[in-house]
Amino acid sequence: MKKIEFNDIAPAFYSVLSIVFALITGAVILIFIGKNPLLYFGQLFFQGMFSPLGLVESIIKMAPLLIISAGLLACFSAGLWNIGVEGQFLIGAVLAGWSAPTLASLLPYPIYLLSVAALGAMGGMFWILLPAVLKARYDMNEIITTMMMNWVAINLVTWLVKGPINDPTSVPAQTALIPMEHRLSMIPFTSIHIGLIVGIICLFIMHYVIRKTTLGYEFRVLLSNKRAAFHSGMNVARITIWGLLISGGFAGLAGVSDVLAIKGLFQGDWNPAYGMTAIPLVFLARFNGWAVVPLAFFFSFLSVGGEFVARDQGVPIFFVHILEGLTLLFFAASEYIEKRRAF
Amino acid sequence: MNVPPLIKTAGITKSFPGVLANDHIDFDLFPGEVHTLLGENGAGKTTLMNILYGLYQPDEGHIEVCGQKTRIRSPYDSLKLGIGMVHQHFALIPNLSVLENLVLGFEGGFILNMKDAEKKLKRISEEYGQAIDPHELIQNLSVGERQRTEIIKTLFRGSEALILDEPTSVLTPIEAEELFQTITTLKNAGKGVVLITHKLNEALAISDRISILSLGRKIAELNGDELRSMDEKDATEKILNIMFGGKPIPECSLVEKTISDQVVLKLEDVEVMNSRGVVGLNKVSFEIRGGEIFGIAGVDGNGQKSLCEAIGGQRELVSGRIRFRGEDISRKSVSKRHEMGISYITDDRMNEGCVLDLSLAENAILRGYCQPPYSRFNIIDNTVVDRFANKLIMDFDVKATGPYVRTGTLSGGNIQKFILARGLSTEPGLIICSKPTYGLDARTVNYIQELLLEESKQGTSVLLITSEMDELINCSDRIGVLFNGKIMAILDKCDATPEKIGKLMLGIEE
Numbered sequence: 024m025k026k027i028e029f030n031d032i033a034p035a036f037y038s039v040l041s042i043v044f045a046l047i048t049g050a051v052i053l054i055f056i057g058k059n060p061l062l063y064f065g066q067l068f069f070q071g072m073f074s075p076l077g078l079v080e081s082i083i084k085m086a087p088l089l090i091i092s093a094g095l096l097a098c099f100s101a102g103l104w105n106i107g108v109e110g111q112f113l114i115g116a117v118l119a120g121w122s123a124p125t126l127a128s129l130l131p132y133p134i135y136l137l138s139v140a141a142l143g144a145m146g147g148m149f150w151i152l153l154p155a156v157l158k159a160r161y162d163m164n165e166i167i168t169t170m171m172m173n174w175v176a177i178n179l180v181t182w183l184v185k186g187p188i189n190d191p192t193s194v195p196a197q198t199a200l201i202p203m204e205h206r207l208s209m210i211p212f213t214s215i216h217i218g219l220i221v222g223i224i225c226l227f228i229m230h231y232v233i234r235k236t237t238l239g240y241e242f243r244v245l246l247s248n249k250r251a252a253f254h255s256g257m258n259v260a261r262i263t264i265w266g267l268l269i270s271g272g273f274a275g276l277a278g279v280s281d282v283l284a285i286k287g288l289f290q291g292d293w294n295p296a297y298g299m300t301a302i303p304l305v306f307l308a309r310f311n312g313w314a315v316v317p318l319a320f321f322f323s324f325l326s327v328g329g330e331f332v333a334r335d336q337g338v339p340i341f342f343v344h345i346l347e348g349l350t351l352l353f354f355a356a357s358e359y360i361e362k363r364r365a366f
Numbered sequence: 367m368n369v370p371p372l373i374k375t376a377g378i379t380k381s382f383p384g385v386l387a388n389d390h391i392d393f394d395l396f397p398g399e400v401h402t403l404l405g406e407n408g409a410g411k412t413t414l415m416n417i418l419y420g421l422y423q424p425d426e427g428h429i430e431v432c433g434q435k436t437r438i439r440s441p442y443d444s445l446k447l448g449i450g451m452v453h454q455h456f457a458l459i460p461n462l463s464v465l466e467n468l469v470l471g472f473e474g475g476f477i478l479n480m481k482d483a484e485k486k487l488k489r490i491s492e493e494y495g496q497a498i499d500p501h502e503l504i505q506n507l508s509v510g511e512r513q514r515t516e517i518i519k520t521l522f523r524g525s526e527a528l529i530l531d532e533p534t535s536v537l538t539p540i541e542a543e544e545l546f547q548t549i550t551t552l553k554n555a556g557k558g559v560v561l562i563t564h565k566l567n568e569a570l571a572i573s574d575r576i577s578i579l580s581l582g583r584k585i586a587e588l589n590g591d592e593l594r595s596m597d598e599k600d601a602t603e604k605i606l607n608i609m610f611g612g613k614p615i616p617e618c619s620l621v622e623k624t625i626s627d628q629v630v631l632k633l634e635d636v637e638v639m640n641s642r643g644v645v646g647l648n649k650v651s652f653e654i655r656g657g658e659i660f661g662i663a664g665v666d667g668n669g670q671k672s673l674c675e676a677i678g679g680q681r682e683l684v685s686g687r688i689r690f691r692g693e694d695i696s697r698k699s700v701s702k703r704h705e706m707g708i709s710y711i712t713d714d715r716m717n718e719g720c721v722l723d724l725s726l727a728e729n730a731i732l733r734g735y736c737q738p739p740y741s742r743f744n745i746i747d748n749t750v751v752d753r754f755a756n757k758l759i760m761d762f763d764v765k766a767t768g769p770y771v772r773t774g775t776l777s778g779g780n781i782q783k784f785i786l787a788r789g790l791s792t793e794p795g796l797i798i799c800s801k802p803t804y805g806l807d808a809r810t811v812n813y814i815q816e817l818l819l820e821e822s823k824q825g826t827s828v829l830l831i832t833s834e835m836d837e838l839i840n841c842s843d844r845i846g847v848l849f850n851g852k853i854m855a856i857l858d859k860c861d862a863t864p865e866k867i868g869k870l871m872l873g874i875e876e
């Protein structure tokens with residue numbers, strides 16, 4: 024049983040093409056605001072991809088994107104739109120920041136890691152439980168409910184680190200620092216933490232879950248024809264809840280990975296907003312786990328390189344978000360063209 | 367005729383991956399005529415019309431409209447050229463009103479002038495005898511009324527040529543009668559009508575010309591003189607001969623069969639609500655025995671859907687009980703009932719019966735995906751699934767290039783064949799089939815009817831819901847007539863006559 028579109032070469036071509044067009048349009052915009060695009064992109068690529076520091080930095084930044092994308096694969100391929108990745112990420116992160124210092128001193132290292140990861144993932148799942156149930160039972164639009172849960176999460180974690188789980192020994196609103204030896208370990212001979220490997224594994228598991236398992240099959244049927252799913256006896260509510268819970272769980276896990284590996288604690292106003300990058304990413308990859316990896320690298324390279332360049336050339340850092348947006352725009356256009364060409 | 371044809375195609379060729387759907391087709395339509403297209407399932411009728419409607423571009427050949435060579439790039443172009451099409455599976459927007467649907471996408475300035483539109487709608491309705499309430503929501507209309515809206519929509523946009531793709535397959539006999547009156551009116555008003563159908567009697571009754579397609583080629587054209595020179599029987603024979611190359615069509619045989627004493631399905635005072643929250647079935651009771659074909663007659667919308675879904679498990683009972691082989695299944699889930707051997711073949715093939723965006727292989731296991739051999743430990747075994755899909759395609763002669771094609775690319779009749787193949791493949795104990803032969807060509811209709819009889823001879827029970835009187839009377843052992851959610855009467859085969867059934871269907875008791 025072969026998937027019809029996913030495996031063809033054409034989709035990859037269109038995705039690459041939309042990136043190229045986005046870069047070209049970005050260059051035109053740079054000219055308009057009086058910057059030299061050659062200089063900008065030259066430095067962007069050099070710093071983000073070809074300097075050892077930039078390269079490592081870009082690769083490290085892939086981890087949360089990969090983990091989040093793994094979850095989004097599940098819900099998007101069921102036609103469920105979890106827009107609240109940020110909120111679930113923050114809940115996972117805050118749980119990790121709060122529990123890690125204590126658990127680390129009580130449990131042996133591997134078990135401690137697994138428990139914190141499980142706790143964070145469950146936190147993410149818990150955070151999407153309400154939208155999932157509302158969707159499954161009352162068909163309430165999950166785009167709106169998950170987005171609302173985002174705001175609740177952002178405010179909740181800020182409050183938590185100011186009060187209940189604040190580390191009294193430090194002045195700013197944050198949790199206690201996790202000692203270096205309790206952080207996530209590195210891939211041998213590198214300074215890249217194992218979150219990257221976790222991400223890749225998650226991604227490929229989900230890639231195959233969607234294509235080979237009965238749950239994935241249910242997702243795909245639900246995406247294209249909910250009535251047929253119901254008619255043929257599928258438990259639509261159960262599938263809906265699973266699709267959303269899986270995506271929430273992975274988002275929570277991504278939060279754990281970032282806290283344990285990079286931050287070492289949870290800070291009140293910290294919100295990397297990976298959702299904004301991961302959601303377009305999964306679309307661009309057309310729900311294909313393999314395609315997510317290079318695209319995740321590209322996007323994290325953009326943000327790392329963009330940071331470097333912003334300092335040097337005074338192009339605001341959000342310019343890379345403009346590039347991301349443009350990529351998605353061209354991608355939408357390419358999908359349209361592709362559909363027309365089919366006739 | 368000296369007037370140029372409204373539409374003319376010359377050498378139209380269109381191929382899809384692995385299929386030559388249209389092969390150098392010359393076709394024309396004059397003002398004031400009904401030109402009928404006949405042909406087996408997958409012959410290329412819909413494709414040719416979609417080309418005229420601008421949905422597909424031909425690979426070769428050209429189109430002339432009123433003598434002018436033109437290119438039709440989109441439905442928008444074709445509407446401007448005065449060509450309107452009502453599709454095999456039409457698409458109105460359910461939660462808009464009739465009027466809103468009519469003005470949708472219609473150029474007439476940015477501000478929709480509803481008052482003018484309503485006046486115009488009224489004029490068209492009167493002119494062509496197509497009464498419809500402009501403010502009714504589409505979702506509340508019957509299929510026949512929706513189709514009427516589609517026709518009005520094309521007239522509203524000033525179409526001179528009308529393409530109707532299998533319009534009667536979804537209509538009740540009365541609605542079909544009304545449609546033919548409309549077609550006649552249109553014809554007399556000088557419009558041209560292309561009619562696609564599988565029912566030869568309809569084609570012969572109304573056509574001025576008949577073209578026959580087969581495997582993408584036009585293999586015959588019968589003009590008015592030829593048609594008039596034959597009586598209906600000769601003409602039917604001749605057309606079938608052309609269409610199916612003289613291969614004999616198996617008649618519905620009446621071989622003796624035995625109906626067992628075992629009651630397979632038993633409904634006891636079943637009550638359900640239909641999808642609009644109104645009583646769908648009102649204390650319905652009957653039983654079906656092993657090997658029996660129980661026919662259900664009735665005007666569409668009198669509880670047929672509720673009945674199927676109550677037994678299939680998609681609809682909850684308000685009261686009453688359903689037993690299958692003695693076991694109470696009233697509270698069992700759809701998949702449980704399916705496992706027990708109840709196979710429900712829906713008449714809504716595009717929306718319920720299959721997932722158009724998925725492949726045939728994926729659709730083949732829509733019901734059985736959870737069970738071995740299709741999956742083990744929740745892992746789907748693709749080799750088995752592919753082989754199964756291939757078998758369905760072979761057994762039912764489904765016209766498709768393989769199990770991987772997107773189901774939506776199949777012709778309407780071939781999708782129906784595939785769904786039937788799947789529904790009959792599980793060796794069920796009870797088959798519920800609603801309009802099993804709709805949209806199928808004459809030969810396949812016979813094949814399916816034969817097959818249902820064959821199944822019943824093997825001891826399978828069948829609940830056959832159909833609006834075809836011939837099918838109903840030929841195939842059923844007993845016939846129940848549904849009216850307003852109630853079984854009006856249950857007739858034995860020997861005393862079921864069309865007249866009797868017709869009266870009961872309208873709620874007239876003896």
Ligand SMILES: Nc1ncnc2c1ncn2[C@@H]1O[C@H](COP(=O)(O)OP(=O)(O)OP(=O)(O)O)[C@@H](O)[C@H]1O
Binds near residue numbers: 382454779
């Ligand atoms: N978009 C498409 N992509 C691929 N194949 C197609 C597509 N549309 C039609 N076909 C193929 O072209 C052939 C002709 O299809 P078409 O729908 O014209 O048949 P038809 O004569 O209308 O049949 P029916 O009576 O069953 O409606 C079929 O074999 C079908 O599978």
Ligand SMILES: [Mg+2]
Binds near residue numbers: 412413779
């Ligand atoms: Mg057709």
